[in-house]
Amino acid sequence: MSPYHRVYNFSAGPGTLPVPVLEQVRDEMLNQGGSGMSVLEMSHRGGPYDRIHSEAKEDLRALLGIPEGYQILFLAGGASLQFTMVAKSFGTGSYVVTGAWGEKAVETAAIEGDVHVAWKGDRSVPSRGEYEVQGDYVHITTNETIGGVQWKEDPIFDLPLVCDMSSDILSRRVSVDRYSLIYAGAQKNMGPAGATLVVVADDFLKRIPKGLPPMLDYALQAKNDSRYNTPPTFSIYVCGLVYKYLLKNGGLAEAEVRNQRKSGLIYDALDGANRFYKGHAEPSARSTMNLVFTLPNQELTDLFVTQATENGFDGLRGHRSVGGIRASIYNAFPEEGCVALAEFMRDFAQRNG
Numbered sequence: 001m002s003p004y005h006r007v008y009n010f011s012a013g014p015g016t017l018p019v020p021v022l023e024q025v026r027d028e029m030l031n032q033g034g035s036g037m038s039v040l041e042m043s044h045r046g047g048p049y050d051r052i053h054s055e056a057k058e059d060l061r062a063l064l065g066i067p068e069g070y071q072i073l074f075l076a077g078g079a080s081l082q083f084t085m086v087a088k089s090f091g092t093g094s095y096v097v098t099g100a101w102g103e104k105a106v107e108t109a110a111i112e113g114d115v116h117v118a119w120k121g122d123r124s125v126p127s128r129g130e131y132e133v134q135g136d137y138v139h140i141t142t143n144e145t146i147g148g149v150q151w152k153e154d155p156i157f158d159l160p161l162v163c164d165m166s167s168d169i170l171s172r173r174v175s176v177d178r179y180s181l182i183y184a185g186a187q188k189n190m191g192p193a194g195a196t197l198v199v200v201a202d203d204f205l206k207r208i209p210k211g212l213p214p215m216l217d218y219a220l221q222a223k224n225d226s227r228y229n230t231p232p233t234f235s236i237y238v239c240g241l242v243y244k245y246l247l248k249n250g251g252l253a254e255a256e257v258r259n260q261r262k263s264g265l266i267y268d269a270l271d272g273a274n275r276f277y278k279g280h281a282e283p284s285a286r287s288t289m290n291l292v293f294t295l296p297n298q299e300l301t302d303l304f305v306t307q308a309t310e311n312g313f314d315g316l317r318g319h320r321s322v323g324g325i326r327a328s329i330y331n332a333f334p335e336e337g338c339v340a341l342a343e344f345m346r347d348f349a350q351r352n353g
């Protein structure tokens with residue numbers, strides 16, 4: 001039994017992290033690997049940090065199956081800054097918009113130049129033939145964190161594919177070679193806020209125009225191994241521990257099975273409640289990470305949140321733009337929490353339906 005009282009943390013981000021990782025961070029807090037200092041106090045050049053940095057990259061390469069010919073960067077500015085960096089670097093994009101983050105990406109890219117919206121919806125993902133792409137690249141959001149809409153397969157386009165994978169990276173296996181650039185903020189499924197992961201193909205880097213502001217220049221960041229300036233070292237360190245933890249626990253194949261099972265428990269409760277709950281996403285695009293549903297009215301929604309909180313479930317209120325309930329169950333969210341929520345949902349529907 002943990003000495004800490006931990007709630008079931010359904011936060012959409014920053015999200016819950018594996019307890020063994022948090023314990024290791026605690027244990028190493030004052031003396032990192034015999035260095036006599038905390039990673040928080042350590043130079044980002046040379047010495048023990050070098051190892052943390054290179055191991056994080058190596059472990060991620062193994063975990064995600066990143067082939068030769070791709071760079072791994074840890075940048076700052078969040079996934080949100082990637083909206084700008086992508087648009088500044090690669091010309092005109094075709095954006096396939098499946099929710100609020102895709103829309104934000106479009107709005108931000110439009111500041112830099114022309115943008116083409118190839119498809120737009122917020123409950124499903126399009127199939128091939130439903131959109132027409134043009135320009136220099138395609139942009140998708142593999143998992144829309146607010147609406148709970150997820151691409152179930154790595155799609156194939158005739159243009160280089162750029163992808164915001166912030167809220168489902170490391171939740172399942174991915175064919176990295178389908179993508180020219182993948183980016184993800186750390187704080188949903190990898191570690192603490194601060195670092196933003198970028199996985200980018202070497203041949204895509206060659207397209208970057210000269211003369212970008214240095215901090216927004218992927219090629220310069222790659223040349224400097226993400227240390228053109230001080231990177232978010234603590235965040236990168238914890239991400240590295242999470243990569244090791246996942247590698248030790250069956251890698252992404254196992255994570256995928258666990259996430260299917262965990263989300264299945266809750267979707268079963270949703271579907272089994274005689275339409276008391278209404279899923280936001282179409283069943284074919286339901287996210288395994290962010291499960292979004294509504295109740296018959298606001299009063300019942302409020303009651304659901306109140307009673308859920310009393311039962312030790314935290315962070316279930318949906319995003320203000322969708323309302324209802326959002327259960328975010330990232331990799332580190334325990335399966336027994338999914339069992340408990342499903343049971344609570346059944347019981348709640350029975351009492352109030």
Ligand SMILES: *Cc1c(COP(=O)(O)O)cnc(C)c1O
Binds near residue numbers: 077080144
């Ligand atoms: C959280 C999130 C973002 C924004 O991330 P920041 O790191 O806060 O900028 C962008 N896209 C998706 C899909 C997200 O879930």
